[in-house]
Amino acid sequence: MATTRASNTPSGDRRVRRTQTALARALLRLVEERDLSRIAVADVAELAGVSRSTFYDHYRDVHELAEAACTAMIDRLVESLPMPAVDAEDPLAEAAASLEAFFASLAEHAGLYRALLGPQGSARVADHIRRRTAAAIHARLSEEPTAQDDDPHDVSAAFTAGALIGVASDWLHRGCPRTPAEMAALTWPLITAVHPLPLRPRSRS
Known part of the structure; x- marks a missing residue:
């Protein structure tokens, strides 16, 4: 940040x-x-x-203020990533809803994200997004909790994070031509194809 x-x-x-x-x-x-x-x-x-x-x-x-505001929002956005709890009643539906919320949050401040993720944007913000997203995916797919500032060497999580951010950035720079719901529907199968999620409920004691 x-x-x-x-x-x-x-x-x-x-x-x-x-x-x-x-x-x-x-x-x-x-x-x-x-x-x-x-x-x-x-x-x-x-x-x-x-x-x-x-x-x-x-x-x-103003650019430093924009970086601070953007990274703070990213930290909140990461919590809406499509990584459902394995003991959720309907993990697939939960994942789709959270992914839609992710794109909706990006669209809400599209101008700021476009400016900071564009060709003349902020490398610091782009790296922050990549690290936070990869760490969140790793934490949700791993049985072991990961500290927020950790940078686990999880290749599949990093790949998934990079793909998601790449799709989101392209969507923003094209003027958000599809709705958040459409983006979620198109993106979710790609994420699960690359990195299947553990959707079977944990055994309850």
Whole structure:
């Protein structure tokens, strides 16, 4: 994740978190109206209700704010990946629904993701997405829990993560021509073909 200028401030500082949240929300609103490259620090600060100097207390520029906002959203998005619990009542239906939610979340902030995952985008964000997604897939398909920051050498999980992110990026840059439901229906069989999921319920004690 991007390192902000407030990184030496205790994470529990509510005032810092409130300011960063306000700046992120302002950026997300602005990126719905115009390209990221056309958004100035003054635009974000004004909409967030803070001064420019306050903005610079937290971020170097708009691009760093965008990286921080995007990686934070990715961490939440990872939780919606199509890795159903093996003891779910209907794991296949659960997986399809979570994959649809994944694409819907991307579409909600398509402008920001397009900017950061495009040819002139952020390598840091792309790597963050790859690592988080691969780790989440590994954790859900493994009997052993994996720490959030671990980078397991799981080739199949990394391959699946790369394929999913590649499809999502292509979809975003084409202007999301298919609905999230259609993308889920098209993508889910490809994921299971490469990396079948353990769908048989665990025995209950």
